[in-house]
Amino acid sequence: MRQPFDNINKQEKINLLKDLEAYSISFEKNELILxxxxxxxFIGIIVNGLIQIIKTDYNGNRIIIEELGENEIFGSKISSxxxxxxxxxxxxxxxxxxxxxxxIINKNSKSKYYNQFIKxxxxxxxxxxxxxxxxxEILTKKTIRNKLLEYFRIVSSKNNSKNIYLxxxxxxxADFLAIDRSAMSRELKYLKEExxxxxxxxxxxxxx
Amino acid sequence: MRQPFDNINKQEKINLLKDLEAYSISFEKNELILxxxxxxxFIGIIVNGLIQIIKTDYNGNRIIIEELGENEIFGSKISSxxxxxxxxxxxxxxxxxxxxxxxIINKNSKSKYYNQFIKxxxxxxxxxxxxxxxxxEILTKKTIRNKLLEYFRIVSSKNNSKNIYLxxxxxxxADFLAIDRSAMSRELKYLKEExxxxxxxxxxxxxx
DNA sequence: TTTATATTGTTGCAATTGCAACAATATAAT
DNA sequence: ATTATATTGTTGCAATTGCAACAATATAAA
Numbered sequence: 001m002r003q004p005f006d007n008i009n010k011q012e013k014i015n016l017l018k019d020l021e022a023y024s025i026s027f028e029k030n031e032l033i034l035x036x037x038x039x040x041x042f043i044g045i046i047v048n049g050l051i052q053i054i055k056t057d058y059n060g061n062r063i064i065i066e067e068l069g070e071n072e073i074f075g076s077k078i079s080s081x082x083x084x085x086x087x088x089x090x091x092x093x094x095x096x097x098x099x100x101x102x103x104i105i106n107k108n109s110k111s112k113y114y115n116q117f118i119k120x121x122x123x124x125x126x127x128x129x130x131x132x133x134x135x136x137e138i139l140t141k142k143t144i145r146n147k148l149l150e151y152f153r154i155v156s157s158k159n160n161s162k163n164i165y166l167x168x169x170x171x172x173x174a175d176f177l178a179i180d181r182s183a184m185s186r187e188l189k190y191l192k193e194e195x196x197x198x199x200x201x202x203x204x205x206x207x208x
Numbered sequence: 209m210r211q212p213f214d215n216i217n218k219q220e221k222i223n224l225l226k227d228l229e230a231y232s233i234s235f236e237k238n239e240l241i242l243x244x245x246x247x248x249x250f251i252g253i254i255v256n257g258l259i260q261i262i263k264t265d266y267n268g269n270r271i272i273i274e275e276l277g278e279n280e281i282f283g284s285k286i287s288s289x290x291x292x293x294x295x296x297x298x299x300x301x302x303x304x305x306x307x308x309x310x311x312i313i314n315k316n317s318k319s320k321y322y323n324q325f326i327k328x329x330x331x332x333x334x335x336x337x338x339x340x341x342x343x344x345e346i347l348t349k350k351t352i353r354n355k356l357l358e359y360f361r362i363v364s365s366k367n368n369s370k371n372i373y374l375x376x377x378x379x380x381x382a383d384f385l386a387i388d389r390s391a392m393s394r395e396l397k398y399l400k401e402e403x404x405x406x407x408x409x410x411x412x413x414x415x416x
Numbered sequence: 417t418t419t420a421t422a423t424t425g426t427t428g429c430a431a432t433t434g435c436a437a438c439a440a441t442a443t444a445a446t
Numbered sequence: 447a448t449t450a451t452a453t454t455g456t457t458g459c460a461a462t463t464g465c466a467a468c469a470a471t472a473t474a475a476a
Contacts, residue, residue, distance in 0.1 A: 055348075061348075061350065063348045065341075065344065077334050077335070077337070077338065078334060078337050079341065080338060080341040080342070080345075105327065105330075105331060110320075112318075115323045115326070118323070118326055118327055118330055119313065119326055121330060122313075122326055122329060122330045122333065123313060125330065125333050125334060125337070126285050126286060126333060127285070128337075129285070129286050129333070129336075129337060129340065130285065130288060132337065132340040132341070132344065133273075133287065133288040133340070134288070135344055136273065136340065136343055136344065136347065137288075139344065139347035139348065139386065140263075140269075140271045140347065140386040141386075142269065142386065142387075142388075142433090142434075142462095143434095143461095143462070143463090144462080144463075145462095169422085169423060169424085170423075170424065170425095171422085171423060171424080178347065178348040178349075178350065179350075179463080179464090180350075180463065180464045180465070181423095181424085182424095182425080182426075182427090182463095182464080182465080182466090183462085183463050183464060183465090185424070185425060185426075186425090186426080186427085186463095187462095187463095189425080189426085201472095350432095350463090350464075351431095351432070351433090351464095352432080352433075353432095377452085377453060377454085378453075378454065378455095379452085379453060379454080387433080387434085388433065388434045388435070389453095389454085390433095390434080390435080390436090390454095390455080390456075390457090391432080391433050391434060391435090393454070393455060393456075394433095394455090394456080394457085395432095395433095397455080397456085409442095
């Protein structure tokens, strides 16, 4: 999987970050990133750690838009953060690098490393679109059962395993699938009773 | 809005297309693009026309994944087309340019126009992520009414108008929102009765 | 270890939705 | 203009879902 600074050596990376006036910030667990990042239009790269992009709408409905880890990118345009309803919270100690979007796009540098960086970003973003497509696959299923099964299918095929280790709580899973938690719980029970799955703590095993 | 060949002149464009072994194809209305495009991993740019990316799953549920027009891009990775369930259909006469993904990504050209092209692609793709985010916004709403209202909000704010001209049929709209058509029809009726909207053919007027 | 907090499981019930079936219009083809 | 095809409107009904409320566990903090 492509990473932001692939084919860019240490010194070039330093130059690049300086050129683009990038800066890095570290966060504790459970901090809100947008409290410290005030750029109107930024692109963030996660050096290490884990974050969730969360939306809470006027009804109080909480939705996990995405969960992102090392080397993944996010940003104002990429994650439509132009909205008060969004927050980005760290789920672990996390370090990120912040770029200004316009610096990246409008820079007229001929440096090899700059072009390489743009190419890396392009690949990473194309990959991240995949996640969104998966998300849409799930959300377009009409029943809770089909949403769960689609989620299982995607995670299982990604890890090539019948065992799925939930990366978050069941409460979070419900928010990710945009369904009611208790209704999801009920459906999981049926799936267990019908012998499709087994659940042990955060491990779900597909029996089909 | 950024376009694929911005800041690339005519001759450079010709060179670029040759360099990257790109080719263009023309389609009639209602043709299936994937019948003529066989690359395992391509990126397509719409020169002119209109296409829909459609998914029909094993239950026969038809979902419009996206509708794309001039200068928009699509492709194997961008649209997760690795799946038999997908088809891409032209809704008008359409001309597209097809690139091979790996040609674009692995090319080691130093040409100015190549770097410019990559940068243009980056911007276009970042913008297209926005569409996906909007889609997710809609799909994460729990009721048909809220899905409709979210759709209206997005289209209305994009065009800065209280009048929404549906770019497709109501049947298509239901498939786009991933809801049952008749249930949608019923909800639209309620919205009319309650004075929130007015509908005349394909024009929906927001009265709030 | 004890206490506080968060997550998970469960259920009844009302509201929402999908489905099916068909009539009414509208659009496209001949 | 006529016919064929596609889209839209409508409704009853059964299935699914969200919501609320609370008990049972599990996890984190003191």
